[in-house]
Amino acid sequence: xxxxxxxxxxxxxxxxxxxxxxxxxxxxxxxxxxxxxxxxxxxxxxxxxxxxxxxxxxxxxxxxxxxxxxxxxxxxxxxxxxxxxxxxxxxxxxxxxxxxxxxxxxxxxxxxxxxxxxxxxxxxxxxxxxxxxxxxxxxxxxxxxxxxxxxxxxxxxxxxxxxxxxxxxxxxxxxxxxxxxxxxxxxxxxxxxxxxxxxxxxxxxxxxxxxxxxxxxxxxxxxxxxxxxxxxxxxxxxxxxxxxxxxxxxxxxxxxxxxxxxxxxxxxxxxxxxxxxxxxxxxxxxxxxxxxxxxxxxxxxxxxxxxxxxxxxxxxxxxxxxxxxxxxxxxxxxxxxxxxxxxxxxxxxxxxxxxxxxxxxxxxxxxxxxxxxxxxxxxxxxxxxxxxx
Amino acid sequence: xxxxxxxxxxxxxxxxxxxxxxxxxxxxxxxxxxxxxxxxxxxxxxxxxxxxxxxxxxxxxxxxxxxxxxxxxxxxxxxxxxxxxxxxxxxxxxxxxxxxxxxxxxxxxxxxxxxxxxxxxxxxxxxxxxxxxxxxxxxxxxxxxxxxxxxxxxxxxxxxxxxxxxxxxxxxxxxxxxxxxxxxxxxxxxxxxxxxxxxxxxxxxxxxxxxxxxxxxxxxxxxxxxxxxxxxxxxxxxxxxxxxxxxxxxxxxxxxxxxxxxxxxxxxxxxxxxxxxxxxxxxxxxxxxxxxxxxxxxxxxxxxxxxxxxxxxxxxxxxxxxxxxxxxxxxxxxxxxxxxxxxxxxxxxxxxxxxxxxxxxxxxxxxxxxxxxxxxxxxxxxxxxxxxxx
Numbered sequence: 001x002x003x004x005x006x007x008x009x010x011x012x013x014x015x016x017x018x019x020x021x022x023x024x025x026x027x028x029x030x031x032x033x034x035x036x037x038x039x040x041x042x043x044x045x046x047x048x049x050x051x052x053x054x055x056x057x058x059x060x061x062x063x064x065x066x067x068x069x070x071x072x073x074x075x076x077x078x079x080x081x082x083x084x085x086x087x088x089x090x091x092x093x094x095x096x097x098x099x100x101x102x103x104x105x106x107x108x109x110x111x112x113x114x115x116x117x118x119x120x121x122x123x124x125x126x127x128x129x130x131x132x133x134x135x136x137x138x139x140x141x142x143x144x145x146x147x148x149x150x151x152x153x154x155x156x157x158x159x160x161x162x163x164x165x166x167x168x169x170x171x172x173x174x175x176x177x178x179x180x181x182x183x184x185x186x187x188x189x190x191x192x193x194x195x196x197x198x199x200x201x202x203x204x205x206x207x208x209x210x211x212x213x214x215x216x217x218x219x220x221x222x223x224x225x226x227x228x229x230x231x232x233x234x235x236x237x238x239x240x241x242x243x244x245x246x247x248x249x250x251x252x253x254x255x256x257x258x259x260x261x262x263x264x265x266x267x268x269x270x271x272x273x274x275x276x277x278x279x280x281x282x283x284x285x286x287x288x289x290x291x292x293x294x295x296x297x298x299x300x301x302x303x304x305x306x307x308x309x310x311x312x313x314x315x316x317x318x319x320x321x322x323x324x325x326x327x328x329x330x331x332x333x334x335x336x337x338x339x340x341x342x343x344x345x346x347x348x349x350x351x352x353x354x355x356x357x358x359x360x361x362x363x364x365x366x367x368x369x370x371x372x373x374x375x376x377x378x379x380x381x382x383x384x385x386x387x388x389x
Numbered sequence: 390x391x392x393x394x395x396x397x398x399x400x401x402x403x404x405x406x407x408x409x410x411x412x413x414x415x416x417x418x419x420x421x422x423x424x425x426x427x428x429x430x431x432x433x434x435x436x437x438x439x440x441x442x443x444x445x446x447x448x449x450x451x452x453x454x455x456x457x458x459x460x461x462x463x464x465x466x467x468x469x470x471x472x473x474x475x476x477x478x479x480x481x482x483x484x485x486x487x488x489x490x491x492x493x494x495x496x497x498x499x500x501x502x503x504x505x506x507x508x509x510x511x512x513x514x515x516x517x518x519x520x521x522x523x524x525x526x527x528x529x530x531x532x533x534x535x536x537x538x539x540x541x542x543x544x545x546x547x548x549x550x551x552x553x554x555x556x557x558x559x560x561x562x563x564x565x566x567x568x569x570x571x572x573x574x575x576x577x578x579x580x581x582x583x584x585x586x587x588x589x590x591x592x593x594x595x596x597x598x599x600x601x602x603x604x605x606x607x608x609x610x611x612x613x614x615x616x617x618x619x620x621x622x623x624x625x626x627x628x629x630x631x632x633x634x635x636x637x638x639x640x641x642x643x644x645x646x647x648x649x650x651x652x653x654x655x656x657x658x659x660x661x662x663x664x665x666x667x668x669x670x671x672x673x674x675x676x677x678x679x680x681x682x683x684x685x686x687x688x689x690x691x692x693x694x695x696x697x698x699x700x701x702x703x704x705x706x707x708x709x710x711x712x713x714x715x716x717x718x719x720x721x722x723x724x725x726x727x728x729x730x731x732x733x734x735x736x737x738x739x740x741x742x743x744x745x746x747x748x749x750x751x752x753x754x755x756x757x758x759x760x761x762x763x764x765x766x767x768x769x770x771x772x773x774x775x776x777x778x779x
Binding site for chain 1: 412413416417421425428429431432433434435437438439440441457483484485489497501504505506507508509510511512513514515516517518519520521522525526528529532533535536539540543553559560561562563564565566567568569570571573575576577578579581594683685686687689690691693694696697698701702705706707708710711712713715716730733734737738739740744745
């Protein structure tokens with residue numbers, strides 16, 4: 001039996017190298033996509049976004065604030081405007097992503113106990129730049145405001161420590177763990193690569209059994225597998241899994257270290273959850289291939305099943321923010337438990353005991369998918385021998 | 390002239406029969422756009438995430454710390470999960486039950502009351518982008534509010550009346566105006582573009598599949614003859630897709646915008662012109678892509694992988710200027726890149742085509758570019774597949 005399984009696996013490897021529907025998707029596309037994704041986020045952060053300043057104060061303080069804003073990572077002051085209309089027009093046509101307004105008589109108002117409002121405008125139709133701009137601008141302005149308060153209190157003769165305690169009675173020590181600088185390359189590249197791998201595996205394996213009809217090779221498969229659908233399916237699954245491991249080696253030894261902020265070169269935890277994801281995808285693909293004899297239909301089912309996986313998985317938009325029925329739909333995709341496990345194992349470097357539930361979830365796809373495929377394909381194999389005879 | 394019209398008409402009718410008879414094309418072109426547009430739309434129907442779970446360990450157990458936690462729980466973005474200790478709070482984050490933890494050490498209240506600075510700790514799981522940044526923003530705001538409250542009490546004790554004390558407590562304030570997406574929501578940001586992405590991808594997948602199918606069946610030569618030339622064949626096929634996708638576009642921009650409660654601030658006339666140009670450019674692009682594949686299966690399989698790359702490099706999710714020059718070049722070859730720039734401005738900020746003349750010209754140039762590529766691709770295949778005449 002093992003001999004037969006290995007023979008099927010070897011035969012499948014040859015098929016993978018022979019047919020474009022296999023080798024293009026499994027061996028050519030993954031490195032191309034990985035390099036493309038890594039290239040997009042090569043700068044890690046969105047830096048030097050164009051910002052306009054509307055400085056009605058035109059004072060030493062406003063110039064100092066402007067200087068501090070320019071020192072941040074995301075803000076690059078490209079325009080000085082003279083009116084709100086001009087500012088709105090620039091935001092409107094995309095010349096700037098944000099703008100800061102310092103009001104007239106700002107310095108005198110601060111001195112004379114009148115509250116001052118500094119306005120931050122952002123174009124939130126572009127969410128990423130808008131959030132970065134607001135974060136940096138708010139940080140600078142709040143620090144500057146705290147400095148103004150501190151000076152005022154110290155001028156009354158208050159000791160520095162007490163003045164500081166009044167300016168900020170509760171000091172918030174804020175830590176962003178696992179990706180402290182919100183590095184997009186570190187965060188998004190591993191995620192989108194996982195999506196591509198999942199899509200690739202399901203779509204290719206969806207052709208694993210039915211493509212034998214197209215290549216008129218069912219009889220040959222029958223012989224190599226000794227007429228056993230389980231030998232055929234396990235052998236084929238093994239071949240796809242080894243291809244997935246080749247891709248995994250490429251991803252973890254080249255892409256992650258070079259383009260995803262130097263993640264660990266090898267981790268048993270990551271290898272385990274990746275293998276489980278691939279196994280789940282192989283099982284789903286195999287089931288599709290056993291059910292749909294029509295190649296195009298199987299491919300379409302693969303496309304329609306895998307395309308929404310990324311957005312449903314909760315990688316970018318959390319699942320708890322979705323309606324309940326979408327949350328249930330997400331559960332029928334292997335990527336969903338993988339993403340939860342991936343956050344813990346890859347980003348948080350936690351041991352596998354924290355992802356037992358997710359691993360069980362991924363294993364469930366194999367427990368259901370492979371036996372169903374075997375039962376369905378056994379009938380196809382038998383029919384083919386009858387026809388052959 | 391009438392003959393040309395007849396040729397195009399015949400090809401148009403033939404394309405309808407082709408799509409109707411091919412379940413893959415039928416699924417991609419007629420069912421997928423409608424199914425996806427409602428299916429994807431529901432994900433972001435709440436638009437913002439609410440009640441992100443934060444584990445809180447309060448070792449101070451004072452009136453002030455309880456008030457702090459209570460105010461935190463009252464915020465729309467935060468849902469407090471109590472933890473007995475700092476370790477338990479950390480464990481809740483490790484398990485994925487909470488997206489971060491907040492720790493109030495013993496002695497906070499007494500320090501604040503004796504005018505000493507007290508420290509509290511907020512740790513968020515940065516591996517999850519949106520929830521962690523929202524949590525940090527909200528808790529920072531709460532910290533500032535509490536700070537202002539303490540200063541207010543101090544100033545009142547110093548003899549200032551409440552108005553003056555309030556002014557003194559917050560001398561410099563930030564007035565944040567997130568324009569065009571006031572809730573700064575992910576749904577508000579993504580949904581408008583998701584609608585056009587569905588249009589684009591189903592069109593590319595379907596039409597490239599149709600061309601690949603014609604190539605697979607050795608029909609190109611016959612179709613060129615039927616159309617009276619390369620252009621005739623292209624226009625005949627294109628007419629069906631142009632009509633179908635203009636109808637989808639009209640439906641998405643009206644019905645789906647209403648259903649998903651998306652604001653529309655620009656002019657429908659500008660949007661109609663823009664969508665017409667966009668679809669007109671996508672059609673020859675899809676035809677050219679289709680000529681590159683030997684079978685419909687291969688076209689469907691490989692084009693399915695184009696959705697995320699096209700979206701990620703078009704300059705919407707990630708600023709165009711922040712990409713390497715090679716990718717900026719590649720991005721400039723996508724009709725989606727200039728289109729998204731103008732589309733976002735028209736629907737979200739109320740911009741006009743005139744304000745984005747450069748991008749409109751860019752789109753027109755891409756139309757010419759892909760038209761030439763499509764004709765070249767068809768010419769190449771036509772040479773190979775000329776019908777044999779005896």
